[in-house]
Amino acid sequence: MSPDCVFVLDHYNDYISGELDSEKVTRVEDHIRVCPNCEVFLGRAAAVHNRTVGLLRIHAPASLRSSISSLIEKI
Numbered sequence: 001m002s003p004d005c006v007f008v009l010d011h012y013n014d015y016i017s018g019e020l021d022s023e024k025v026t027r028v029e030d031h032i033r034v035c036p037n038c039e040v041f042l043g044r045a046a047a048v049h050n051r052t053v054g055l056l057r058i059h060a061p062a063s064l065r066s067s068i069s070s071l072i073e074k075i
């Protein structure tokens, strides 16, 4: 594993969530163009991230929220 592979592993989460500075983004993107392993890893990690973010956008039905609020008020 090269130092650039380690760099990708150390920063992939911030890269995927858009929290990496532009210099580091460039380093990640330059590396994945020449390293198929990191390209595949980053693609899979991004897919998991996107699915997770999608799940967080599911809202509970109003009836469920109302039931939970009623239960909380009884406490």
Ligand SMILES: [Zn+2]
Pocket: 002, 004, 005, 006, 008, 031, 035, 037, 038, 039
């Ligand atoms: Zn690599």
